[in-house]
Structures are given as structure tokens and as C-alpha cells.
Amino acid sequence: MGNDDLLRPTLSEYRQVPALYSSTGFFLSSFFGGPVGAAFYALCNSQRLNRLWHDMPVIIATASAAYFVIFLLQSNGQMPGVAELMGASPRRALEITLRALALAVFGAIYLLHRKFFRAARVSGTRPLSSWVPGIAALLLGIWANTSFINWILAHH
Amino acid sequence: MNDQPTSAAVYSEQAFYFIERRRLRDAQRVLKEGLAQYPQDPDLLFHSAQVEWLNDENAAAENTVRQVLVISPEHVPARQLLAAMLVERHEYADAELLLIGLLKDFPERAELYGRYSRLMLRTLHLEKAEQLAHEGLRYDPENAECLLAIALCETARGGARPNAALTRLLGAHPESLSTVHALVVALVESGRIDEAHRIAQGAMRADPANENLVALVRELRIQNHWTMKPLWPLQKWGWGASAAMWVGGMMVSSALQRAHSPLALPFALLWIAYAIYSWVWPPLLRRIL
Numbered sequence: 001m002g003n004d005d006l007l008r009p010t011l012s013e014y015r016q017v018p019a020l021y022s023s024t025g026f027f028l029s030s031f032f033g034g035p036v037g038a039a040f041y042a043l044c045n046s047q048r049l050n051r052l053w054h055d056m057p058v059i060i061a062t063a064s065a066a067y068f069v070i071f072l073l074q075s076n077g078q079m080p081g082v083a084e085l086m087g088a089s090p091r092r093a094l095e096i097t098l099r100a101l102a103l104a105v106f107g108a109i110y111l112l113h114r115k116f117f118r119a120a121r122v123s124g125t126r127p128l129s130s131w132v133p134g135i136a137a138l139l140l141g142i143w144a145n146t147s148f149i150n151w152i153l154a155h156h
Numbered sequence: 157m158n159d160q161p162t163s164a165a166v167y168s169e170q171a172f173y174f175i176e177r178r179r180l181r182d183a184q185r186v187l188k189e190g191l192a193q194y195p196q197d198p199d200l201l202f203h204s205a206q207v208e209w210l211n212d213e214n215a216a217a218e219n220t221v222r223q224v225l226v227i228s229p230e231h232v233p234a235r236q237l238l239a240a241m242l243v244e245r246h247e248y249a250d251a252e253l254l255l256i257g258l259l260k261d262f263p264e265r266a267e268l269y270g271r272y273s274r275l276m277l278r279t280l281h282l283e284k285a286e287q288l289a290h291e292g293l294r295y296d297p298e299n300a301e302c303l304l305a306i307a308l309c310e311t312a313r314g315g316a317r318p319n320a321a322l323t324r325l326l327g328a329h330p331e332s333l334s335t336v337h338a339l340v341v342a343l344v345e346s347g348r349i350d351e352a353h354r355i356a357q358g359a360m361r362a363d364p365a366n367e368n369l370v371a372l373v374r375e376l377r378i379q380n381h382w383t384m385k386p387l388w389p390l391q392k393w394g395w396g397a398s399a400a401m402w403v404g405g406m407m408v409s410s411a412l413q414r415a416h417s418p419l420a421l422p423f424a425l426l427w428i429a430y431a432i433y434s435w436v437w438p439p440l441l442r443r444i445l
Binding site: 006009011012019031049099103116119121122125 | 252259287309406413414
């Protein structure tokens with residue numbers, strides 16, 4: 001980047017200056033809202049970072065992979081074994097596995113946005129209020145997880 | 157002998173002397189006297205704005221600094237102060253335009269690149285922040301603003317990894333507040349709260365009037381309180397530790413239940429109590445201390 005490029009305004013190009021919703025909200029959305037909750041919250045962050053179209057394929061693929069793993073475990077008949085190992089009912093075992101995978105999705109997406117989270121911390125930027133994306137992620141995630149578990153238990 | 161200042165420049169010098177030492181009342185007294193005689197002097201008005209800014213009278217400070225820019229549109233310190241005010245008010249786009257204007261007028265002033273770099277970092281443009289700070293270092297390889305900006309960028313990128321810019325900053329400006337700031341941020345990011353707390357405390361003793369330092373020491377004191385020690389894995393590894401503890405706790409709990417161990421219930425209770433403690437205690441402690 002030449003000096004002229006360096007001195008070209010960056011911030012006036014945006015409708016909203018880049019910022020992030022809090023990482024606490026992200027963790028809670030992932031923990032209670034599952035992979036869909038994590039993905040939705042991460043997409044809200046990507047939108048605020050003006051990277052929505054850049055990040056969307058990775059975020060959607062990561063969240064889909066979590067559901068696909070459960071689908072494979074159930075289709076291959078391994079889920080009852082997992083449930084036995086946990087000492088839990090099939091539904092409960094599915095819920096716990098989905099939550100563990102949601103935390104993996106959280107970790108993967110956090111890595112994608114880590115430099116932004118860290119840049120916000122080191123520069124002392126306050127995160128945006130997470131209530132709206134957090135509650136939306138939670139509701140969407142709970143609905144998606146319940147539907148998925150009902151579907152998988154009924155058809156596999 | 158009459159020791160009253162005889163020109164606006166002398167009043168200005170005296171005011172600057174007091175502002176540097178945070179003797180704001182003395183600065184105000186001198187400025188009042190000076191402005192009574194030279195009400196349109198841009199330097200006296202600028203120092204007035206500085207004093208108001210340091211006294212958290214932000215609206216008054218902005219009015220005064222704009223007054224300076226009406227009288228003297230090219231006044232460099234006033235333009236820099238206005239940029240800082242706009243950043244504080246989150247009017248980042250306007251602050252950027254002011255800094256770019258300054259850089260076009262003074263393209264070899266390294267500290268301006270450093271300030272613009274910090275603005276870019278604050279608005280999460282890490283690459284541009286790094287490029288600006290490197291550009292500034294071309295003009296002054298030891299400039300504290302640029303070294304601070306690069307040290308913060310490196311901390312943002314690498315977390316606890318070795319930070320070459322921070323090492324340079326420590327070597328070039330060991331006494332500077334910027335160095336303390338960068339060092340504390342790097343230590344906090346790598347979970348070394350105790351060391352960060354000690355360094356920030358040392359800096360606060362040297363500059364007790366600095367409100368940012370006082371707030372930083374207070375936050376670190378909370379983080380470093382003995383009741384927070386059980387939470388050190390969460391402080392050091394953040395959300396990764398929370399996720400690992402949940403997965404680990406579930407696995408141990410299932411194993412104990414399957415083995416019909418008498419420890420299953422105490423373990424589950426302890427685990428839940430720890431989770432509640434980690435959520436409830438830090439905000440409570442923040443209110444108490």
C-alpha cells in the first residue's frame with residue numbers, strides 16, 4: 001500500500017464503523033443455542049465487521065458440519081453407544097453431543113474472528129450490546145436444535 | 157520587581173508548565189489572567205481547551221478548541237486535540253479526516269502516523285494500523301506512538317507470543333506511559349495478571365493524577381484479588397477454558413455416575429458451584445472494591 005493509499009479515508013466508506021458484539025454473548029449463544037445459535041451470532045458480528053459475504057460460507061459450513069456429524073453418528077448406529085457411555089437417554093445424549101459440537105463451532109468461528117476480538121480488547125473498545133443478537137440467536141438455535149433432534153429421532 | 161508575564165507567549169509557557177505537571181488549578185489561574193489581556197490568542201485558548209479536556213469538561217473543551225480553529229485554522233495542536241475528542245465521542249470518520257488532513261500537511265511527522273494507526277486499531281482495521289505505524293517508523297524509528305501502535309497490533313495478532321515491537325518500545329522509552337500501557341495489555345492478554353498489576357501500580361505511583369491509570373489499576377486489582385485465584389484457568393485461557401471445563405466436567409460426571417461412585421454427587425455439586433462462582437463473583441467483587 002503506497003502513501004496515497006494509506007492516506008485514503010477508510011471509515012467514511014461505512015454506514016456503521018466496524019465493531020463487535022461481546023464474546024460473552026457469543027459463548028452463551030453457542031452454549032444454549034447450539035451450532036445455529038453460534039452461526040447466527042457470528043454472522044451478526046461479521047455483518048458489523050463488514051465481512052458478511054466473506055465469512056458466511058465458512059460460518060455456515062462449520063455449523064452444518066456439526067449437524068452432519070450427529071447425522072452420521074445416528075445413521076451409523078453409533079449414537080446409542082454414545083448415550084450408553086453417557087448414561088443418558090437418546091434425546092439427552094443428542095442434546096449433550098450437539099452442545100459439545102456447538103462449543104467446537106464456537107471455537108472455530110472465534111479463531112476466524114480472534115484478531116478482531118483481540119484488537120478490540122487491546123485498544124480498549126467497548127463491545128456492542130449483545131442483547132438483541134444474543135436473544136435472537138438463542139431462540140433460533142433452540143428452535144433449530146429441537147426440530148433437528150425430533151427429526152433425527154423420528155426418522156433414524 | 158514586576159514578575160507578571162508580559163506577553164501571551166509567556167502566559168502560554170506558564171500554563172503549559174502547569175498542565176504538564178497536572179497542576180490544573182494553577183494553569184486555569186494563569187490562563188484566566190492571560191485571556192483577560194489576550195482573549196483571541198490561539199495558544200492560550202488551546203491550553204484552556206486542554207485544561208477543560210483534562211477536567212472532563214468535554215463540551216466546553218470542544219467549543220474552545222473549535223474557537224481556536226476559527227481564529228487559526230492551521231493550529232496543529234488544536235487539530236490534534238479535536239481529533240482526540242472526536243475519537244472519544246466515537247465520531248471516528250471525522251477524526252480520521254482530521255488526522256489525514258494533518259498527515260497531508262506534515263507527511264513526515266511520525267507521531268501522526270502513530271495516532272492514525274491507533275484509530276485504525278480501535279476501529280478493527282488491523283492491517284492498515286500496522287502499515288501506518290510502519291510508515292511512521294520510517295521517519296522516526298524510535299517514535300513512541302508508532303512503536304506503541306505496532307506493539308498493540310502484535311499483541312492483537314499473537315497474544316502471548318514474543319512481541320518484538322514491545323521489546324523495542326521498552327528499550328527506547330522505558331519510562332513512558334505508552335510503554336506501561338502496551339506492557340500491561342500484553343501481560344493481561346497472556347494471563348499474567350499479577351505482573352500486570354504490579355507494573356500498573358508502579359506507574360500509578362509515578363503519575364497518581366492519571367485517571368486512566370487509576371481505572372486500570374482498579375480493574376487489575378479486582379482481577380488479581382485472592383478470591384479470583386480459583387478462576388485463574390478462565391483468566392488465562394478465556395472461553396477455551398470454559399468450554400474445556402464443561403466438556404471435562406460432563407465426562408468425569410458421566411464416568412462417576414456409571415461407576416456408581418459416591419463422589420458423583422459431590423463432584424456435580426462442586427462443578428455447578430464453580431460455574432456459578434465464576435459468573436456471579438467477579439461482577440459482585442467489582443461492586444464491592
